[in-house]
Amino acid sequence: MSDIQAKMRETAKDLLEKGEIKYVIGWEKGRFPNQSPPAFITSPEDANRLAWDDYCLAGTSKYLLDDKFPEGKIGVFVRGCDSRGVNRLIQDNQVKRENVYLIGIPCAGKKDPDTGEMAKKCRECTHPNPVVFDVLLGEKVPETDKPERFNDVIALEQKSPDEKYEYWAKQFDKCIRCYACRNVCPACNCRECFVDQYQVGWQGKQNNRAENQVFGLTRAYHIADRCVECGECERVCPMGLPLMELNRKLIKDLNELFGPYESGVDLEVKPPLGFYKNDDPDEYM
Ligand code: SF4
Numbered sequence: 473m474s475d476i477q478a479k480m481r482e483t484a485k486d487l488l489e490k491g492e493i494k495y496v497i498g499w500e501k502g503r504f505p506n507q508s509p510p511a512f513i514t515s516p517e518d519a520n521r522l523a524w525d526d527y528c529l530a531g532t533s534k535y536l537l538d539d540k541f542p543e544g545k546i547g548v549f550v551r552g553c554d555s556r557g558v559n560r561l562i563q564d565n566q567v568k569r570e571n572v573y574l575i576g577i578p579c580a581g582k583k584d585p586d587t588g589e590m591a592k593k594c595r596e597c598t599h600p601n602p603v604v605f606d607v608l609l610g611e612k613v614p615e616t617d618k619p620e621r622f623n624d625v626i627a628l629e630q631k632s633p634d635e636k637y638e639y640w641a642k643q644f645d646k647c648i649r650c651y652a653c654r655n656v657c658p659a660c661n662c663r664e665c666f667v668d669q670y671q672v673g674w675q676g677k678q679n680n681r682a683e684n685q686v687f688g689l690t691r692a693y694h695i696a697d698r699c700v701e702c703g704e705c706e707r708v709c710p711m712g713l714p715l716m717e718l719n720r721k722l723i724k725d726l727n728e729l730f731g732p733y734e735s736g737v738d739l740e741v742k743p744p745l746g747f748y749k750n751d752d753p754d755e756y757m
């Protein structure tokens with residue numbers, strides 16, 4: 473058993489026994505050796521179900537939305553990506569910081585269950601260590617080799633407008649509008665998503681290029697300055713859409729327009745599209 477896994481179990485057991493948390497969200501082994509799905513541990517005896525191995529890929533923060541008004545604190549195991557997701561939910565007034573107990577785990581990356589190689593979202597990770605936590609398990613991972621976030625976007629920007637349209641149209645043709653990308657996303661935290669407002673009719677029911685583009689592009693703009701780059705949307709997409717290329721194109725544009733910005737890293741830094749300044753540099757102001 474790994475040191476971290478033993479510490480996870482011990483910490484969860486202790487917190488549950490003392491009644492400091494109501495339950496804890498982590499990972500456990502499921503039916504398949506190459507998968508470690510999320511786990512919800514509600515009693516000290518069950519703490520031994522917790523697992524920490526190469527396949528703890530799923531994000532933990534989004535589940536906090538299912539219990540927005542908890543009777544006690546919720547324990548959450550957070551890596552860098554999860555901790556940014558928690559910050560996202562706090563900044564969007566979906567979760568209160570005092571309602572969560574964050575157990576930080578530095579993470580050097582997880583494996584793709586299909587290939588056994590490091591998962592794409594982990595190869596692209598810029599914050600392997602939790603950015604916020606109440607207790608940290610293990611030593612921090614070195615952060616010296618940060619990947620270049622915008623390489624894919626820069627390559628796409630070289631294409632002509634027609635080529636870009638063709639590229640994205642073909643991607644959206646594949647989308648089956650399962651909404652898995654939205655469901656897993658900590659930035660997609662509206663009480664009612666625009667696609668579910670059928671009476672208003674923002675989103676048509678047909679599965680065709682136009683309707684798929686309405687969904688994909690509207691979602692991208694909705695989360696443009698709030699995406700924490702966890703890569704979960706792309707990971708869960710069953711049709712393999714390169715959603716991070718779209719997310720990072722908007723993030724790159726925002727960085728160029730408003731200065732360097734990474735969502736969910738610092739609670740004190742507001743999303744650039746989420747507030748206004750009287751001395752806004754834009755001419756129309
Ligand atoms: S997860 Fe993929 S297929 Fe499903 S709605 Fe999102 S983009 Fe479309």
Ligand code: SF4
Pocket residue numbers: 653656657658659660695698699700701702703704705706719
């Ligand atoms: S859009 Fe994708 S990468 Fe960004 S926060 Fe949502 S799930 Fe994570």
